Amino acid sequence: MNKNPQKPNQNSKNSNKASIMGFQIDPSFIQAAEHRPKSTISDAGSIPLIDLSPLLHHDIHSDPSDPTIPNEISSLITAIGAACRDWGFFQVVNHGIDPQLLERIEAVAVEFFALPAEEKRKVKRDEVNALGYYDSEHTKNVRDWKEVLDLVIREYDDGLLVLKNRWPEYPPAMRETCEEYIAVVENLSYKLIELIALSLNLPAKYLNNFFKDSSSFFRLNYYNPCPTPNLVLGVGHHKDSVALTVLYQDQVGGLDVKRKSDEGWVRVKPIPNSYIINVGSIIQVWTNEKYESVEHRASVNSEKARLSIPFFFLPTFSTNVKPLEELVSDENPAKYEEYNWRDYFSSHLGGNFKKMDKEDIQISHFKKTTII
Numbered sequence: 001m002n003k004n005p006q007k008p009n010q011n012s013k014n015s016n017k018a019s020i021m022g023f024q025i026d027p028s029f030i031q032a033a034e035h036r037p038k039s040t041i042s043d044a045g046s047i048p049l050i051d052l053s054p055l056l057h058h059d060i061h062s063d064p065s066d067p068t069i070p071n072e073i074s075s076l077i078t079a080i081g082a083a084c085r086d087w088g089f090f091q092v093v094n095h096g097i098d099p100q101l102l103e104r105i106e107a108v109a110v111e112f113f114a115l116p117a118e119e120k121r122k123v124k125r126d127e128v129n130a131l132g133y134y135d136s137e138h139t140k141n142v143r144d145w146k147e148v149l150d151l152v153i154r155e156y157d158d159g160l161l162v163l164k165n166r167w168p169e170y171p172p173a174m175r176e177t178c179e180e181y182i183a184v185v186e187n188l189s190y191k192l193i194e195l196i197a198l199s200l201n202l203p204a205k206y207l208n209n210f211f212k213d214s215s216s217f218f219r220l221n222y223y224n225p226c227p228t229p230n231l232v233l234g235v236g237h238h239k240d241s242v243a244l245t246v247l248y249q250d251q252v253g254g255l256d257v258k259r260k261s262d263e264g265w266v267r268v269k270p271i272p273n274s275y276i277i278n279v280g281s282i283i284q285v286w287t288n289e290k291y292e293s294v295e296h297r298a299s300v301n302s303e304k305a306r307l308s309i310p311f312f313f314l315p316t317f318s319t320n321v322k323p324l325e326e327l328v329s330d331e332n333p334a335k336y337e338e339y340n341w342r343d344y345f346s347s348h349l350g351g352n353f354k355k356m357d358k359e360d361i362q363i364s365h366f367k368k369t370t371i372i
């Protein structure tokens with residue numbers, strides 16, 4: 001890991017730096033007092049840990065009421081259902097992805113972010129095509145203390161929304177390693193979505209069709225050390241608007257999750273070769289809130305750079321997202337109006353690109369009002 005990396009580009013001519021605790025910090029990074037992270041955040045009582053090793057020995061049966069489902073798989077389905085309901089987050093081990101591939105993807109990512117700023121800017125995101133390198137992303141209108149490289153698994157261009165990968169020339173192994181990685185992490189995402197479908201008493205492959213020609217994307221997040229970690233966030237508090245996030249992180253730690261039971265922040269303890277899975281807003285709508293998308297954020301620290309690699313598992317852009325018929329009833333009517341995934345996704349891009357005067361569109365905007 002590069003121990004002396006460059007800061008997010010706060011040296012640009014436009015930045016008005018303020019002296020904070022003796023450090024020159026661009027004020028656009030500074031979080032409002034109520035969102036600043038405490039330095040004492042604990043990893044005790046954190047998200048459930050689930051062992052996926054039963055999947056290494058058994059297939060996933062398609063019918064949730066099939067009496068021949070092995071006990072180990074039934075227990076796994078129950079554990080995943082409980083984690084989605086109670087936490088919206090869980091951590092998995094024994095997922096079957098080769099640890100050497102994880103080492104290789106970490107290595108190319110670290111090598112890329114250690115390149116000189118001019119080299120990284122050769123693949124910089126712009127207002128037309130939202131993919132590539134970026135160091136000024138905003139979450140809820142506050143700048144994140146991070147650099148990213150965004151890529152999609154399937155390029156897209158409908159004239160208004162353009163998503164074309166910008167592959168860096170260096171490190172030379174970047175493209176091949178990412179493509180190899182994407183294939184296996186997508187496969188893991190399918191297994192997880194099948195277990196989630198079974199936990200909802202739906203056939204295992206019930207949700208799979210939504211992901212045919214998926215709009216899934218893949219991000220490398222790099223958080224440089226920060227002299228004032230109590231004032232900024234690597235990624236501000238947010239909920240993922242995706243179906244499922246499948247995140248790999250290095251051993252530094254910094255992902256904080258808002259615990260549903262008491263709304264307290266807890267740190268996710270890094271476990272070697274594990275993944276952190278969270279339910280996004282699309283699953284929240286599909287399940288009519290049985291499973292909810294939960295707030296999380298990335299804290300930074302003053303000593304070590306941190307790398308995280310989320311894979312955002314997303315439906316095809318033409319999907320109209322609405323509560324699944326099987327999960328609504330007279331007693332539990334649909335809580336959301338239908339929305340189009342492409343339009344929703346596209347409306348978010350501007351807000352991530354720069355500071356805006358208004359908040360991004362959220363699924364709460366599609367929530368039906370209850371008349372009593």
Ligand SMILES: O=C(O)CCC(=O)C(=O)O
Nearest residue numbers: 221235255297298308310
């Ligand atoms: O780096 C992390 O652990 C969290 C990243 C995240 O929430 C995001 O990229 O949306």
